[in-house]
Amino acid sequence: MSRWIIMLITVIVAAAAVEVVRRVLRSRLVGEKWVLAGPLVCRCAWPALATAVVAAVKTVYQPNMAEGPFAHGIEQVLGLTMIGVVSWLVIEAAYAVTDVVLERLVTVEGERNRRARRIRTQITLVRRVASAVIIVVALGAMLFTFPQVRALGAGLLASAGIAGVIVGVAAQSTLGNLLAGLQLAFSDALRLDDVVVVEDEWGRIEELSLTYVVLHLWDERRLVLPVSYFTTNPFENWTRHSSRVIGAVMLRVDWSVPVDELRTELYSALREHPLWDQKDWVLQVVDTLPNGLVELRALMSAADSPSAWDLKCDIREHMVRFIQEKYPDSLPRFRVDDRAA
Template sequence: MALPTTFIASAPAWINSAITTAIAATVAIAIALVVHAIAVRLLSGLLDEFDGVRDIGIARQLSRPLRWALIALALAFAARQVPWIADAWAHVSGLAIPAIIGWLALVLVQIATRAMALRADITTENNLQARRRLTRLTILSRIATFVVIVITIALMLLSIPSVRNVGVTLIASAGLAGLAVGAAAQPALKSLIAGIQMALTEPIRIDDVVIINGEWGRIEDIRTTYVVVKVWDERRLVVPTSKFMEDTFQNWTRESSELLGTVFLYLDPATHIAPVREEAERQIRAHTNWDGRVAGVQVTDTTASAMEVRLLMSARDAGLLFDLRCAVREAMLDWLRREMPQAIARKRLEMERKTDTIEAG
């Protein structure tokens, strides 16, 4: 009978402590929520005064992590006064604080990325600098996100005593652990380093026109471990980042988007070239896709059955150049068919006729 008597005697103190803890925690959370609402309202009003910031939604993105950060701060202050809150806070703070700080850091990285991306408009005609800025921003933001996540998880794991003890054991045997971790992480580290090199050296940029693995396409997205190339027929090539640092590929817009293109005609070797040159240059110069830089006609090769005529032309970008080449090719073939059908290459078979006559017997 001694146990129930002891329990009953201690019950009022336990209840009082529980009520005090509940009231203190409730008040702390309520204060945190009020401060959060005021802070978000003030932040929204302040940022709405700046042009372009409203589209980013900074206050909206910061609202949730800021709410939990203020609640954690309020509970930390309450823990100084209430022992029960202090005991509970001691168990969860090691996980909660790194998680909230990491969350805030990720949101800030996203806000900064989006704010700077608004200044990089790649829809304009001369968009080299914008594509360069957007590419570097995309790669570095993803590397920063990766680093923040790794550090946050590491800090959260270190707050768990059993995991921390394992870490100490691994550090004690750092030689073997380092070799094992290095071997396992080699592909990830290789891709991460390639991503950093790509951001600094810029072999490719967002919206660059490239030819890789025999495919023509545009750089659609650049990740830390792979690059997405949008092929002309709407397919997507997923290429490891390291491939662009180690293998050869063609970048048609490395310095500018202006390109030269060719159209080849195969004509009869006896064709008079002056009318063909005049008509080809007229067709090129009259087309709206021609950028006014290059328009020329040259005979680049001859064979026994045909001569190769190259039409050289220029355009502002690869897409316009492709359309220009197709249009000029069609127009020239139609003109040759109508005006100079004899210029179309044909295979001949000439036979020498015998001059001797055969007398009839």
């Protein structure tokens, strides 16, 4: 009976120690004295408590404390639980450390944003791979706590080659996606928040995992594609080297339109527009159409594709209104030659 009391006291002391550490870490959050304190408190509180409690029980427990056939079974369960909670704690601690880096990379803007997004993508995929490896190792360690599995160890290792071939054939698609995910992350072909056009759909990369990619489309839909799609099919990446985009507005008007006046008005409108990045602009007559109209193209640059889209819509509306009010005779019209009759 005394051992059960000692176990209870040990568990209480272990839980109290974890709570003390948690409170110390929370105190470090004041004034942001230690940036790692917040993620550790959020992610590791419960895993640390579970690990401390299981470790305390396992340390004090002896097979002779229980009677009957369950004596050694309890010890086996404690061993399996210990492996599980330690693995849980290691994974959450790794995520806590990387969360600090990812949080800082999210706030990076300007020219360094592209490099920050590449690092975010790589860290996200690497920690997922690390978590998968830790889980596999933990499951292996759990299996080898059983004497029967240890006895079969030599036979399993001998047949590992054949088993590996069978598993490789069965999981060919999954393994292909895993390798494709790593290839995308470290080849810098695709990053989180990249603006891409896939299957005529425009959107941003919202999530990039080891097996699939989630594309956040402009109309709030989500397009989910396997990672291997991006290594076997062409796609447009509008932010491959920078997020800056040049937009085009097409105007089809009558030949009598005063192009110089429209060019002056375009520049005046762009100068006052907050979405124009003050760099590129031009208005050109790019074609004469068989229906008696001329085609004008106005180019303008913006910091990113959403800004370019809004800028194009605003400038198109402005130029249409300007032509309607100032040069109504230059609106599109079709001429009929009466002399041909």
